[in-house]
Amino acid sequence: MDKLLCYNRSLTNLAVLRDAGLSSLDSDYICPLCMRSFSKECVRQDITEEHVPQKSLGGIPLTLTCKDCNSSCGSDIDVYLFESIQRIEQRAFLPGTDRRVSMQEGDGRLYGTLKVGENQDLLLNIDTKHNNPKTWNYFHDNILLEDSIIDIQDFPLKQDVRRSSAAILKNAYLFLFARTGYTFLSDTYYDSLRKQIMNPDAFILPERLWTFQNVSVQDGIYLTQDNHYRGFIIVYTLKLHGIHRVCVLIPTPKVEYLSACMCLRTIEPHVPIRILSLPNEDFLCDATAIARLKEWCYGWSLVF
Numbered sequence: 001m002d003k004l005l006c007y008n009r010s011l012t013n014l015a016v017l018r019d020a021g022l023s024s025l026d027s028d029y030i031c032p033l034c035m036r037s038f039s040k041e042c043v044r045q046d047i048t049e050e051h052v053p054q055k056s057l058g059g060i061p062l063t064l065t066c067k068d069c070n071s072s073c074g075s076d077i078d079v080y081l082f083e084s085i086q087r088i089e090q091r092a093f094l095p096g097t098d099r100r101v102s103m104q105e106g107d108g109r110l111y112g113t114l115k116v117g118e119n120q121d122l123l124l125n126i127d128t129k130h131n132n133p134k135t136w137n138y139f140h141d142n143i144l145l146e147d148s149i150i151d152i153q154d155f156p157l158k159q160d161v162r163r164s165s166a167a168i169l170k171n172a173y174l175f176l177f178a179r180t181g182y183t184f185l186s187d188t189y190y191d192s193l194r195k196q197i198m199n200p201d202a203f204i205l206p207e208r209l210w211t212f213q214n215v216s217v218q219d220g221i222y223l224t225q226d227n228h229y230r231g232f233i234i235v236y237t238l239k240l241h242g243i244h245r246v247c248v249l250i251p252t253p254k255v256e257y258l259s260a261c262m263c264l265r266t267i268e269p270h271v272p273i274r275i276l277s278l279p280n281e282d283f284l285c286d287a288t289a290i291a292r293l294k295e296w297c298y299g300w301s302l303v304f
């Protein structure tokens, strides 16, 4: 990723919007997550490349966010999404996965790693250096015997649906931001979406604007063709050992989040939905494309 190019394109986007009278944002760079402004002088140290989705789930640097947002999202939400995907794969005993496990006998607890082989064969590794020698000897002589049945417990993973959900939303929001900049995402309508991402424990948006439902279209950004949930469907892939596809709806500002959410829930698995690919135009720097997108977002009504 060319950080400078990305930075310059964002500035051009702001300038085009200002020149067209479509925005009053007057700033050098605005972090898309916290919407704070950063002057050119502090970009080098305060603005960072953001992997979308997160690096641990196969993401690549796609856009720029401020250092604070990048780091707080990493520890507050990204890690939860990573562990929830890890958990899905562990439950499925996906080949190539491994997990930390432990075994209890009396007062002694032995720690190890359980690996799932290519044929879903299981291999239990015990690192003797990281276990109490007495416990290890006891297990070795009395418990881990051939043909014996051992009660193995998974090491608890971080679990928090709201935090994982915030990470899922953040990815979709940043995919959309990378393509469309501040064109409509600077609307205060999206403040609640940004707040939800940055404050995952708070109940700001209805759950949930996304689904893991089987998605038959390619990764990308799509426009919904139903005004009841007029907005953007963002489809993307999370990669760990397996492939996990996510479909997120980011509504346009005239649609209430709750009604968009209710519409998404009514979509049945495997039933095609009416969507169109976001045209391959430059929605950051091309004034005509920007105006068209803006019109698509705002220039419609359910009332005739």
Ligand SMILES: [Zn+2]
Pocket: 031, 032, 033, 034, 035, 036, 065, 066, 067, 068, 069, 070
């Ligand atoms: Zn920020």
